[in-house]
Amino acid sequence: MTQDARVRQRLWQQLPLLVGLVVLWMLLWGSLSLLNLVTGILVALLVTRVFFLPPVELSGRFNIFWLALFLAKFFGDLVFASFQVAYQALRPSGISQSSLIAVQLVTRSDFVLTLTSIALSLVPGSLVVEVDRERSILYLHALNTRNLDDVDAVRAQALRVEYLIVRVLGSKEDVKAVTS
Template sequence: MNAQPADRGRDVRGRVVRWRDQLIAYGWLVLIWILLWGDFSVGNLLGGLLVGGAVLVFFPLPPVTFGGRLRPGALLVFAVSFAGELVRASLHVAWIAVRPGFRPRGAIIAVRLRVRTDLNLALTAEVISLVPGTLIIEVDRDSGTLYVHVLDVRGPQDLTAGRDRILAVEQQLVRAVGSPAELRLVQPDPVPKGDRS
């Protein structure tokens, strides 16, 4: 019995979507490799292509579909904000390193993300890991919680600030590449017209 044309069309679309998702994952793996080395060179690019290909072949990733929308303006805002956070955190860690006799206190905080998709967890965890002074310890996929080690904690206000920074990163990422439903999850509740002062 031959497959119906609609079934064949669905199969072709399904294969195209899987290949597209694999190419997006491959691109992200190569980009992360280059960012981790901190230098864009032909050797690092080739190394990233080889390592990314090996990861996809030997450790196949679970299917992560991209149901969002790329928003160039929000992506630019995220890039500028992330660059500023990198500079700020780097200067802070450098200041800690050169202060004589100073012993910074660290803490591990749990941050439950509002958008619990695999893609959002992965992107947020990667961005947080690239910022000096923060390190992802564990990811609880079921509850969408990141456990993050933060450096130089002096009181409860620093823990709150750390959580707020991580949630701000999530919000910026969802604004840049999230779906409309995901965007509603990270937006602050709008104030009803009658409640405005």
């Protein structure tokens, strides 16, 4: 691969990030104008150069249908879990036992691992305490697990979230791994 092609490939890989930054910039200014677009692109390039991070390895897949399913499940979980935890906080009996649960994920991709952790952390009732990146193990803290069935339910829930995220943007190998 020539130097030129490598540079072009890296730019191509960073494109989703750059587009996201430009969109965020325009949302912050609250208007769509040519000036905003140009300054947005400049700021995005500057930020990605000055605060350099290793590029995220995207798989090149993206499925809108599964994204819709994922978002529906995510917001459904968010609402349900929020009120569940609120109920547990307010009811007289309070909470019983919690658990620290190891969840062995299928994927090896850092990006999918990160997104899964974020999605799980945002929903009250599950919390990522520790991540074993080498072996793709998440250690989750789950509230109010009365018995081992509840623990298995949390594990199944985490794997379900991972399944949906892989279906949205995981690599082909990951999709094969989670569907089998």
